[in-house]
Amino acid sequence: MKVPIISSWQSWKKSKAKAMKRFLEVVGEAMAYIAPWRRTLHQIGGHFGGGVQSYFLFLQFLVVLNFLSCLLIAGFVLTPSIVLQSSSYVNSSNIQTIPGKSECMDYSHSPQSLFVFYQYFLDLLSGTGFMEYSYLFYGFYNNTVLVSMEFSYNIPLAYLLTAVFYLIFCLICIVFRMGAVVRIAVKTGGGAVGGYSRMVFTGWDFGLQGNRAVDLEDERLKQHAASLTLAQIVGLYSLRAFLNLVVLGLNGGAFYAIFRATQFSQSNSGGTFLDLLVEYLPSIVITAANFVVPFLCDQIALLERHTPSTTVIMALLRAVFLRLASLAVLLFTLWSGITCSGNLQSPYCNICDYNHKQYPCWETRVGQEMYKLAIFDFISVVAVMILVEFPRRIIVDNCSCKLTQFVGRQAFVVPQNVLGLVYAQTVVWIGALFCPLLPVVNTIKFIIIFYLRKITLFHNCRPADRTFRSSSSNFFFFLVLLLGWILASITLIYSVAEIQPSMGCGPFRSLNMMWTVVPNSLLTLSDSTKRFMYFIGSQAFSVPLFIFL
Numbered sequence: 001m002k003v004p005i006i007s008s009w010q011s012w013k014k015s016k017a018k019a020m021k022r023f024l025e026v027v028g029e030a031m032a033y034i035a036p037w038r039r040t041l042h043q044i045g046g047h048f049g050g051g052v053q054s055y056f057l058f059l060q061f062l063v064v065l066n067f068l069s070c071l072l073i074a075g076f077v078l079t080p081s082i083v084l085q086s087s088s089y090v091n092s093s094n095i096q097t098i099p100g101k102s103e104c105m106d107y108s109h110s111p112q113s114l115f116v117f118y119q120y121f122l123d124l125l126s127g128t129g130f131m132e133y134s135y136l137f138y139g140f141y142n143n144t145v146l147v148s149m150e151f152s153y154n155i156p157l158a159y160l161l162t163a164v165f166y167l168i169f170c171l172i173c174i175v176f177r178m179g180a181v182v183r184i185a186v187k188t189g190g191g192a193v194g195g196y197s198r199m200v201f202t203g204w205d206f207g208l209q210g211n212r213a214v215d216l217e218d219e220r221l222k223q224h225a226a227s228l229t230l231a232q233i234v235g236l237y238s239l240r241a242f243l244n245l246v247v248l249g250l251n252g253g254a255f256y257a258i259f260r261a262t263q264f265s266q267s268n269s270g271g272t273f274l275d276l277l278v279e280y281l282p283s284i285v286i287t288a289a290n291f292v293v294p295f296l297c298d299q300i301a302l303l304e305r306h307t308p309s310t311t312v313i314m315a316l317l318r319a320v321f322l323r324l325a326s327l328a329v330l331l332f333t334l335w336s337g338i339t340c341s342g343n344l345q346s347p348y349c350n351i352c353d354y355n356h357k358q359y360p361c362w363e364t365r366v367g368q369e370m371y372k373l374a375i376f377d378f379i380s381v382v383a384v385m386i387l388v389e390f391p392r393r394i395i396v397d398n399c400s401c402k403l404t405q406f407v408g409r410q411a412f413v414v415p416q417n418v419l420g421l422v423y424a425q426t427v428v429w430i431g432a433l434f435c436p437l438l439p440v441v442n443t444i445k446f447i448i449i450f451y452l453r454k455i456t457l458f459h460n461c462r463p464a465d466r467t468f469r470s471s472s473s474n475f476f477f478f479l480v481l482l483l484g485w486i487l488a489s490i491t492l493i494y495s496v497a498e499i500q501p502s503m504g505c506g507p508f509r510s511l512n513m514m515w516t517v518v519p520n521s522l523l524t525l526s527d528s529t530k531r532f533m534y535f536i537g538s539q540a541f542s543v544p545l546f547i548f549l
Contacts, residue, residue, distance in 0.1 A: 040056075047458070052412055052414060059421060062421060066440075066443040066446060072165065076161075077162050080146075082135075084142075084146055101352060103351065104352035104503040106360060107505045126368065135436070135437060138363040138367055140505075141506060143156050144507075154521055160496065163436075171485060177478055239303065246300060251325070255329045262334065265279055266365075282369065294318065297318045297319070313476075323422070324487055334369065337358060338359050338362045339355070361504060370431025377427070393459065409460060410462070417453070422480050429489075500513070
């Protein structure tokens with residue numbers, strides 16, 4: 001008798017809603033079935049739990065994201081550029097000379113004809129030589145426009161808009177994935193009673209390992225903190241303040257080392273193995289800083305006497321700040337060299353509005369730096385696996401002395417490994433405008449890393465001493481990834497809207513700013529289309545749209 005009476009219209013809406021829900025569930029199951037490494041991920045989750053599995057799920061997401069980005073770049077930039085090379089309906093302004101700035105267009109377009117036998121290998125690692133004059137880097141693309149009776153295609157406009165939509169597409173994917181993670185985190189949130197029941201029924205997610213249960217340890221330390229006297233509290237917070245100053249000093253030293261290494265590398269280059277090491281010096285210093293400073297910070301964190309969960313969060317925040325800030329320092333150093341530290345009246349920048357002598361094609365140079373960061377990151381992962389992880393496992397398994405048994409096998413630390421992925425993806429986002437095929441390189445790199453991490457996980461690793469809840473930590477991982485996206489977006493916006501493009505290379509060589517290609521292209525449209533586009537960009541459209549959203 002309490003069942004409400006509904007109309008036929010409401011009944012029809014309910015049935016359609018149920019049908020749509022079932023359809024979406026079927027589609028979701030089908031997408032999950034065809035997702036890459038489905039069985040491998042289930043195997044990892046079954047053996048090592050949801051915490052370790054979250055790393056590989058995050059890596060899977062980045063592989064798919066980079067692969068779809070490759071299709072975007074190949075469809076709108078790479079393929080049209082290849083086709084237009086042989087087209088007879090092409091207008092180009094490559095040979096235009098800007099009065100009074102002829103020396104700014106001096107940029108060699110052909111590598112040396114005679115090579116030492118190892119030169120190809122050096123060029124492959126550094127992105128110079130035959131690699132520099134390829135579709136991999138910005139400087140190889142022309143400011144060409146296909147004009148025919150049927151349609152026209154503007155390479156500079158396509159190049160810029162593809163880079164913009166590439167970042168927008170990545171943002172949409174990140175936000176959607178974060179939304180799914182938040183829903184899971186909210187469902188698993190709650191009070192203490194719900195928390196303890198979840199620990200019982202979802203032990204893998206909480207990483208229960210006997211007396212190392214994370215939440216129980218947190219409760220014990222909170223009770224101990226509540227029993228401290230005022231003098232003990234003041235002493236504890238004074239100690240934490242001093243240790244944080246030490247951490248800031250370590251970060252400052254790392255940033256200064258990156259700044260000096262980048263300056264030295266940019267002013268010294270050549271074609272020998274020693275010169276290759278000099279070119280890789282910023283990558284080496286950044287990688288060393290990302291290893292040494294977090295290790296020292298972890299030791300410092302033990303003295304701060306936080307709860308295990310707070311200690312993990314503090315370590316992650318410090319590592320995130322170091323990794324992203326190190327890239328920011330590298331970009332600032334490059335900007336200082338390219339723009340003469342913003343002083344365009346300097347003798348090096350007063351003619352071309354950028355340092356043409358040292359950076360004849362500054363976009364390609366920035367792309368090469370990002371390329372070298374990506375390559376060296378991959379080399380370091382492989383080197384650590386071959387030279388450290390496998391020998392350590394062999395020694396521990398075959399030596400029974402107390403020292404080796406005390407050291408034991410290495411633990412698969414999820415947060416640090418995830419931050420490594422975030423760092424690698426941020427490098428790709430920053431370099432996408434200057435090295436369009438860097439997402440292709442990163443896709444191949446991440447696929448190889450997936451299998452390498454799987455091998456080292458099953459053969460060399462033991463469960464981590466300090467575990468965490470994958471349901472709540474996944475949101476933090478995507479939040480950090482979003483911070484990397486913001487850093488890359490700031491770099492893109494500043495490069496497009498502020499810095500003078502190189503006059504001797506690239507699709508924007510005849511423009512004062514990269515963004516100028518957009519209004520110039522709008523001027524070629526019909527009057528009705530221009531009026532529509534101006535309306536889209538006006539407050540009369542944007543303000544109501546913002547209120548509606």
